[in-house]
Amino acid sequence: MQLVVGRIGRAHGIKGEVTVEVRTDEPELRLGPGAVLATEPASAGPLTIEAGRVHSGRLLLRFAGVRDRTGAEALRNVLLIAEVDPEELPEDPEEFYDHQLMDLDVVLADGTEVGRITEISHLPSQDLFIVERPDGSEVMIPFVEEIVTEIDLAEQRAVIDPPPGLIDDRAEIVPGVSGGEAEDR
Numbered sequence: 001m002q003l004v005v006g007r008i009g010r011a012h013g014i015k016g017e018v019t020v021e022v023r024t025d026e027p028e029l030r031l032g033p034g035a036v037l038a039t040e041p042a043s044a045g046p047l048t049i050e051a052g053r054v055h056s057g058r059l060l061l062r063f064a065g066v067r068d069r070t071g072a073e074a075l076r077n078v079l080l081i082a083e084v085d086p087e088e089l090p091e092d093p094e095e096f097y098d099h100q101l102m103d104l105d106v107v108l109a110d111g112t113e114v115g116r117i118t119e120i121s122h123l124p125s126q127d128l129f130i131v132e133r134p135d136g137s138e139v140m141i142p143f144v145e146e147i148v149t150e151i152d153l154a155e156q157r158a159v160i161d162p163p164p165g166l167i168d169d170r171a172e173i174v175p176g177v178s179g180g181e182a183e184d185r
Contacts, residue, residue: 011072040079
């Protein structure tokens with residue numbers, strides 16, 4: 001099975017290094033020297049990691065055969081893909097691979113059906129579940145502990161406790177609070 005583990009950014013310097021947007025919780029395992037990665041588009045790879053380092057909080061990689069800035073720039077926006085055993089699980093029991101979460105049923109704590117996870121969007125601040133509702137509409141659920149209270153792989157479901165308004169149009173009305181202008185203090 002293939003997992004996207006990074007996206008190549010801009011070139012860094014003149015010796016073929018590139019910045020990498022890491023998309024794995026195990027970069028030392030997936031993005032270490034000697035790793036051979038497939039690419040999307042496939043015509044850009046496979047790429048073998050020759051060296052890597054962290055500079056100013058960003059991962060920089062150099063690939064075998066890429067020796068200058070021009071070669072590095074040609075790789076911009078290429079996705080890096082690692083081959084992973086489908087039975088392999090993350091070391092942390094609170095972490096999941098995307099393929100484990102796809103197609104899980106999403107339900108409220110009382111069992112009310114919300115929908116099914118059809119996509120996982122990885123944003124800089126958090127991950128989002130894209131959930132298809134029974135009526136065909138979609139809702140985005142932030143994959144944070146406060147909202148996604150349980151992932152039960154055996155039962156193939158994700159239990160959520162959404163704040164008012166997240167999965168429906170009904171906002172919670174708090175008595176005595178108006179939605180008017182803010183007070184100047």
